[in-house]
Amino acid sequence: MLVLDKISKSFKQKTVAREISFEVGRGKTAAVLGASGSGKSTLLNIIAGLVQPDGGEVLLGGEKQNALPPESRHVAMMFQDFALLPHLNVWQNAAFGLRMRGMGKADAKRRAEEMLEEVGLGGMGERRTDALSGGEKQRVALARALVGKPKVLLLDEPFSSLDTALRSQLQQLARDMVRQRDIPAVLVTHDPAEACFMADSLVLLSSGSLIQHGTPEEVLQRPANAAAARLLGCMNVSEQRYIPPEAVRISPEGTQCRLLHCFRLPAGWRITAQHPEYGELSCFADAPVHDSTCRIAVAETQIVCFQAA
Ligand code: ADP
Ligand code: MG
Secondary structure, three states, rough: EEEEEEEEEEEOOEEEEEEEEEEEEEOOOEEEEEOOOOOOHHHHHHHHHOOOOEEEEEEEEOEEEOOOOOOOOOOOEOOOOOOOOOEHHHHHHHHHHHHHOOOOHHHHHHHHHHHHHHHOOOOOOOEEHOOOOOHHHHHHHHHHHHHOOOOEEEEEEEOOOOOOOHHHHHHHHHHHHHHHHHOOEEEEEOOOOHHHHOOOEEEEEEOOOEEEEEEEHHHOOOOOOOOHHHHOOOOEEEEOOEOOHHHHOOOOOOEEEEEOOOOOEEEOOEEEEEEOEEEEEEEEEOOOOOEEEEEEEOOEEEEEEEEEO
């Protein structure tokens, strides 16, 4: 089990982690979702031992990690840009970590080739890496990450540069291999679909703060606030206000949308719905409205709410 216990970090005046705590069990993946610059990579670097936290502790299997150098942590990382070594061929790249740890060439090659077979690159060990496709490069990177039997796998937006079909193959492969190896994994991404597909739990970060943590189902059903809803790609959120889906009830025939009593529409606020056929539908509150009705349809409807000028 990987535990982050109140991890804090600032660079000069900028706080990139504010007492971040979460756990990832063996064989499980946690996805850290956050906008660019929200501190996602820094969190991975802290787990890997490449950045020291100002406060808090990283624990792996109950053991404190902060005092350990990166090479003693048995952490493997994958990055968006593959980070393969161009002068080495495929098996040499996959075997790189083993060789660095002093394993003999023949053993390292055999282990690397077994691993390449597992990631779908059997028989490609002698190829040059610059001749590989993006998906193949990322398979080499996955083989290199896992060949040394790491205790944790850290994935820093590794699939972002791949096209859709390849991306989903690699996501599935990485997810399956984390489960088979029974190690915790932390995936950093800004793609909510990837997070929900790969992860058992989501960690939503905004400017260094953890704003929500739970299973994908829990978090998607009840985003904690507008920032969380936006990170999850929810459509019904605007800069000013977020309407939780449970506050809106749509009639069975799909022609009426009611705001339930639990959601109070303040005076001067307007709700609009983008209907694919009828265009913008809206209702406006000139006094606080507790139970307001507007015409709307279910399919492809986007509900947004904003303060009328
Ligand atoms: P993300 O991966 O979510 O895009 P990062 O963790 O890379 O975010 O960075 C968060 C913030 O911390 C950014 O504003 C970045 O410029 C800053 N930062 C990251 N590393 C350093 C560093 N070594 N020194 C100073 N600032 C840094
Ligand atoms: Mg990053």
